[in-house]
Amino acid sequence: MNATTTRIGLMLVCALPGLLHAQFDFTIDGRQVQVHSFVTQGFAYSDDNNYLTMKTSQGSFAMTDAAVNVSVPITDKFRVGAQVYVNNLGNLGAWHPSLDWAVADYKFKDWFGIRGGKVKTVLGLYNDTQDLEFLHTFALLPQSMYPSDMRSSTIAHTGGDIYGEIPIKHLGSLSYTAYAGQRKDSEYGGYPYLLTQFGISMEDYGGLVVGQDLRWKTPLNGFLVGASHMDENITATGKLNPSITLGGPNIIVPYGEWSNKDQTNQVYGQYTVGNLRLDSEYRRYWRDQQIFSGQYEITTDVRSWYVAAAYRVSKRLEFGTYYSRFVDNWISTVPGQVESPNQSAPDHHLYDKVVTARFDLTKFWNVKVEGHFMDGWAGTMYPDGFYPQDNPQGIQPKTNMLLIRTGFNF
Amino acid sequence: MRYLQHFLIAAALCSLSAVSVRAADIKLIANSSVGASSVSADELKGVFLATKTSLSDGSRVEPVLLKSGATHEAFVKQYLGKTDAALETYYRSLVFTGKGSMPKSVATDAEMAAYVAKTKGAIGYVSSGANTEGVKLIDVK
Numbered sequence: 001m002n003a004t005t006t007r008i009g010l011m012l013v014c015a016l017p018g019l020l021h022a023q024f025d026f027t028i029d030g031r032q033v034q035v036h037s038f039v040t041q042g043f044a045y046s047d048d049n050n051y052l053t054m055k056t057s058q059g060s061f062a063m064t065d066a067a068v069n070v071s072v073p074i075t076d077k078f079r080v081g082a083q084v085y086v087n088n089l090g091n092l093g094a095w096h097p098s099l100d101w102a103v104a105d106y107k108f109k110d111w112f113g114i115r116g117g118k119v120k121t122v123l124g125l126y127n128d129t130q131d132l133e134f135l136h137t138f139a140l141l142p143q144s145m146y147p148s149d150m151r152s153s154t155i156a157h158t159g160g161d162i163y164g165e166i167p168i169k170h171l172g173s174l175s176y177t178a179y180a181g182q183r184k185d186s187e188y189g190g191y192p193y194l195l196t197q198f199g200i201s202m203e204d205y206g207g208l209v210v211g212q213d214l215r216w217k218t219p220l221n222g223f224l225v226g227a228s229h230m231d232e233n234i235t236a237t238g239k240l241n242p243s244i245t246l247g248g249p250n251i252i253v254p255y256g257e258w259s260n261k262d263q264t265n266q267v268y269g270q271y272t273v274g275n276l277r278l279d280s281e282y283r284r285y286w287r288d289q290q291i292f293s294g295q296y297e298i299t300t301d302v303r304s305w306y307v308a309a310a311y312r313v314s315k316r317l318e319f320g321t322y323y324s325r326f327v328d329n330w331i332s333t334v335p336g337q338v339e340s341p342n343q344s345a346p347d348h349h350l351y352d353k354v355v356t357a358r359f360d361l362t363k364f365w366n367v368k369v370e371g372h373f374m375d376g377w378a379g380t381m382y383p384d385g386f387y388p389q390d391n392p393q394g395i396q397p398k399t400n401m402l403l404i405r406t407g408f409n410f
Numbered sequence: 411m412r413y414l415q416h417f418l419i420a421a422a423l424c425s426l427s428a429v430s431v432r433a434a435d436i437k438l439i440a441n442s443s444v445g446a447s448s449v450s451a452d453e454l455k456g457v458f459l460a461t462k463t464s465l466s467d468g469s470r471v472e473p474v475l476l477k478s479g480a481t482h483e484a485f486v487k488q489y490l491g492k493t494d495a496a497l498e499t500y501y502r503s504l505v506f507t508g509k510g511s512m513p514k515s516v517a518t519d520a521e522m523a524a525y526v527a528k529t530k531g532a533i534g535y536v537s538s539g540a541n542t543e544g545v546k547l548i549d550v551k
Contacts (some may be wrong), residue, residue, distance in 0.1 A: 034511050036502075071511055076463065076470055076531075081508050103508040110462045120507040128507045135499050135506075165461045167452060175461075221491045275493060312495060363498070409502070 024410070031072050038409035039066035040133045046401035049377065050390040052149055053090030053193065056401060062090045063405070065131060067100055078106045085131070091390070092149055094188045101156055109164070116160040122177040122213040123228045124266045124281050127154055137277075137310040137320035138356050139368040139405035143385055144304035144326035145281055149190030150383050154230075157181035157209050172217045183209040183232065190383035192238075197380070197388050199244025200255055205236040207259070222272040232262040240292070260288040260297070275312040279322075281305060287382075292334070300382050301329040320356040325349070328378045337381065346397035350378040350385070367406045374399040436485050439526050439545040440533040444469045448549040454489050457533060459500065460510045474525055474534035475515045481537045489550070 024035035042063030046056035054060035064087065071081025085100035087093040101120050107113035120128035129135050130146040140148065159181015167173045184206035185191065192202035215226030240255035242248030268281040282305040290297055308322035327349045330339050340348050356370040377395045378384040386395050438454070440446075446467045449457075456462030458473045465471055476482035478494070486497050504510030514532075516522050519540035526532040527544035536542065 032511075034505070036505050036512075038506070067506070069506065069508070071505070071508065073511065076472075079511070083506065083508065101508045105508070107463065110456070110464070115508075120509075129503050132503065132506050135503050165456070167456075173452075173461075272492075272496065277496075312493065315495070360495075 028072070031074065033070060033072045035068070035070050036410060037066065037068040038132070038134055038407060040064065040405060040407035042139065042403060042405035044401055044403045046399050048396040049386060049399045050090075051374075051399060051401060052385050053092050053190075053387055053390050055090070055390070060090065062088060064088050065093075065133075067131075069100075077108070078104070080104045087131070089148060092188055092190060092193060093186075096186070096188050098186065111164040111166045113163050114160060115163065118156050118158045119161050119179065119181070120156050121154055121179065121209070121211065121230075122161075123154055123211065123230060123264065124213075124283065125226075125268050125270060125279060130155070133368075133405060134366060134407045134409040137318055137358050137368075138308075138322065138354065139370040139403045140354075140372070142281075142306035142308065142322055142324035142354075143352065144306055144324040144350065145283055147190070147383065147385065149193075149385060152186035152189045153183070153191065157183050159209075170219060172219045175215045175217070177213045178211070180208075180210045182206060183234070190387075193389070194380070194383045194387060195238075199241035200238055201240075202236055202238040202255075204238070205234065205257075207232060207234040209233075211264075223270070225269045226267070228264070228266040228268075230264040232259060232264075234259045234262055234289070246292070254293070256293045257289055257291050258294075260290060262287050262289070277310045279306075279308040296333045298330060298332040298334065298337075298381065302382065303327050303329070316360050318358040318360070320354075320358065322352075322354050324352040324354070326351070326378055326384060328382050328384065330379070330381050332381060339379065339381070346376040346395075347379040349376040351375040364410050365406070365408050368404065370403040370405070372399070372401040372403065374401070435538045436481055436488070436535050437538055437540065437542060438533070438535050438548040438550060439523065439542055440471070440548050441526055441528075441530055442546050443530045444471060444533060444546060444548070446548065447546070448551045450551055451489065454550055455491070458490055458513075460504060460513070470531045471533045472529065472531045473513050474522060474529075474532050475513055476519075476522060476535070477515045477517050481519070481535065485535045 026033050043061050044054055044056045044063060045059040050056050054062045067083050067085040069081060069083035073079040082102035083100040084097055086095055086097040088095050099118055101118050103115050103117045103119055105115040122128055126141055126146055130141055131151060157179060161177055161179040163177045165173050165175045195202055209232045211230035213228040215224055217224050236257040238255045239252050241252055243250040264285045266283040271278045285302040287300040304326040306322050306324040310318060310320035312318040327343060343349060353373040354370060356368055359367045375398055377386040380388050446465045446469055449465055453465055457471050463470060483494055486492055486494055501512055505512055516525055519536040522534045522536050523542055523545055526534045
């Protein structure tokens with residue numbers, strides 16, 4: 001079955017209930033079982049450079065994702081559910097279905113609950129909902145913060161969370177989440193794809209992740225601020241052909257990577273008043289890793305932020321805009337890999353100005369038309385949407401891209 | 411950044427949609443199993459945003475919403491501080507991350523009253539002129 005047939009089939013299966021305004025609820029033994037799904041399809045066209053591993057310079061429809069979930073409350077405090085997700089994004093995803101989340105959730109009190117299984121990770125405003133296109137104004141969230149090619153690196157962990165909301169009298173309320181578990185990246189994600197340029201075939205990538213999030217719903221109605229922190233201990237195994245990068249023999253040898261230090265700190269704020277919503281986030285990601293089976297070390301200091309605004313003009317129309325900045329400072333002991341010293345160099349940063357119009361054709365069907373005006377491509381030592389394999393002619397310093405995306409959900 | 415400033419100014423100058431129903435035209439109703447005769451605004455918001463499953467008197471509650479209409483929009487704006495679209499987005503974010511379910515919703519005041527009357531712990535809202543026989547009226551303090 002080719003990709004086009006797969007896309008059409010997915011859309012019919014996942015979109016039809018939405019088109020029919022159907023609710024897929026049913027009852028088993030007196031308990032209501034809810035079934036929900038979504039499917040999205042995008043088209044991207046850029047003037048120069050291919051982006052997110054799609055052939056955007058020629059126009060690409062290789063941007064599809066879908067999910068279906070089932071959930072049921074067992075008691076008024078205990079619920080279970082699971083979601084399966086599938087996507088194709090250029091050379092990533094590969095239509096490989098995966099268990100997106102599978103959770104058992106027990107809420108002892110409003111201020112204390114636990115959930116375990118494969119759990120969506122809370123990090124910043126939108127990490128756990130980054131792939132739920134229909135929830136957002138934008139066709140692509142700021143890629144400096146929520147890169148689509150690196151989705152699996154932060155989207156979920158297998159382990160457990162404690163969570164709750166604590167009212168603080170006249171000062172609003174505090175919501176907290178603390179978690180620990182294992183992260184396992186998809187072999188079809190951006191980092192394994194990036195490494196293929198060095199002759200590396202990654203077979204397993206992941207490890208321990210521990211994190212916390214605290215957000216304050218302030219007494220000012222609609223104003224929220226928060227902070228997230230995450231520490232990881234990542235190991236990776238795979239295969240390497242040393243002749244491709246290191247000038248060695250044309251053989252296959254075992255390959256490994258591991259963390260020296262892997263830490264993310266993020267702060268954010270959101271203000272919603274009437275039909276206007278303002279968001280801003282700042283993230284610093286420090287990644288110190290031994291690569292090539294410990295032979296070399298690479299330290300990456302990624303600093304990114306964005307500011308966004310969205311305004312709903314009517315029930316059917318919303319406008320949005322954001323400015324996103326991504327700066328990647330790195331130090332590598334790999335011979336020949338030296339970063340441009342000047343942050344203004346295009347291989348040292350990626351800035352993106354975006355404008356969007358979202359049309360809600362029905363409650364379950366939306367279409368977005370979005371323009372991206374990108375400055376820079378942030379180098380090739382860290383995944384940032386521009387891959388040398390997809391741009392063999394070299395990467396131009398600026399990229400303008402039109403993105404049209406439609407989605408159904410119910 | 412200049413274009414962002416222009417966008418914000420334009421958005422601020424646009425008039426917000428007027429809500430034709432005032433909060434005083436909305437009655438909060440609950441099943442007779444709910445012990446409290448009044449709730450705080452914060453409690454009510456917590457119940458309908460799925461962060462609270464019980465009231466301060468210990469009563470377990472289940473929120474019920476109207477699907478649409480002026481009463482629904484006024485309730486969501488006045489008591490939850492959201493638009494209908496934002497509320498829908500909020501609930502879907504819970505559903506698709508495994509953190510909650512879509513609440514029960516009904517089409518009319520009559521269906522609301524009937525469901526709340528027969529369902530233990532149910533709490534909902536109707537227009538001031540709706541028939542509330544069989545349900546308990548709740549004050550918002």
